[in-house]
Amino acid sequence: MLRWETRRGTGIEIIPTGTFLLDGGTMFGRIPKNLWKKWFPADDQNRILMAAHALKVTSQGRSVLIDAGLGTLYDGKEAVILGLAPAEATPGPVDDLIFTHLHFDHAGGIQGLDLKGAAVVARREWEDARQEDPLTRGSYRAEDLAAIAPRLTLIDPPCLWGDHIEILPTPGHTRGHVSVVVDDEVFFPGDLIPTAAHCHLPCIMAYDLYPQEIIRVKREFLDRAQSRGWLTVFEHDPCVPVGRISKINETFKAVAARQGRDTAM
Numbered sequence: 001m002l003r004w005e006t007r008r009g010t011g012i013e014i015i016p017t018g019t020f021l022l023d024g025g026t027m028f029g030r031i032p033k034n035l036w037k038k039w040f041p042a043d044d045q046n047r048i049l050m051a052a053h054a055l056k057v058t059s060q061g062r063s064v065l066i067d068a069g070l071g072t073l074y075d076g077k078e079a080v081i082l083g084l085a086p087a088e089a090t091p092g093p094v095d096d097l098i099f100t101h102l103h104f105d106h107a108g109g110i111q112g113l114d115l116k117g118a119a120v121v122a123r124r125e126w127e128d129a130r131q132e133d134p135l136t137r138g139s140y141r142a143e144d145l146a147a148i149a150p151r152l153t154l155i156d157p158p159c160l161w162g163d164h165i166e167i168l169p170t171p172g173h174t175r176g177h178v179s180v181v182v183d184d185e186v187f188f189p190g191d192l193i194p195t196a197a198h199c200h201l202p203c204i205m206a207y208d209l210y211p212q213e214i215i216r217v218k219r220e221f222l223d224r225a226q227s228r229g230w231l232t233v234f235e236h237d238p239c240v241p242v243g244r245i246s247k248i249n250e251t252f253k254a255v256a257a258r259q260g261r262d263t264a265m
């Protein structure tokens with residue numbers, strides 16, 4: 001588990017909720033395999049290893065989790081297809097839970113989570129998650145939405161959650177997708193930038209519903225992350241969970257960051 005502290009004293013923990021395997025082609029869209037296989041080696045079924053990191057933000061005794069990760073509620077067939085390996089570590093009790101969006105690899109961890117307060121979801125994401133859309137039906141699970149419903153608090157970003165957390169609209173992966181910035185220092189883009197390799201602008205996923213929009217939004221936020229020096233968390237990257245953004249000749253790259261206040265802030 002990686003830990004930092006912001007200059008305002010907010011505690012940041014990156015919690016690995018488990019790993020899974022996804023088709024490498026779908027993760028890198030139109031990038032050819034002979035390029036992406038150098039970053040993510042594929043298995044004999046063309047699958048690559050994906051992490052599912054959650055972010056725990058703690059300040060003055062209150063904790064907020066950003067995304068709940070994979071969880072363990074999968075039937076045998078799903079677990080095999082996904083090569084699911086849930087982590088031993090759990091986030092422990094949390095006061096509130098904010099979702100970047102409601103796909104199973106971000107929402108599944110609500111099952112069994114010790115959540116005391118609100119489950120915070122962008123209104124548009126909640127509406128879209130309940131649509132019977134053939135393209136996205138496999139990404140949203142009814143049992144996750146049912147677990148969220150009793151705690152649901154709908155938001156219309158941009159907005160703040162408490163004194164430290166900014167929730168910003170970052171559409172493209174889904175229409176209602178949001179990203180989170182903590183104390184203007186730590187950036188949790190969710191599936192806007194799922195791995196460090198996705199800092200490369202044309203690297204987008206086949207799962208991104210609005211390709212042109214995600215590239216526009218990604219460029220805007222990479223620029224902001226670079227100029228603000230944000231520590232950026234790559235939710236699905238098993239090797240580079242956190243880095244800083246550099247920009248050379250209009251090309252963005254992530255430089256891996258190490259744990260600790262001095263290297264991070």
Ligand SMILES: [Zn+2]
Nearest residue numbers: 103105106191
């Ligand atoms: Zn995801």
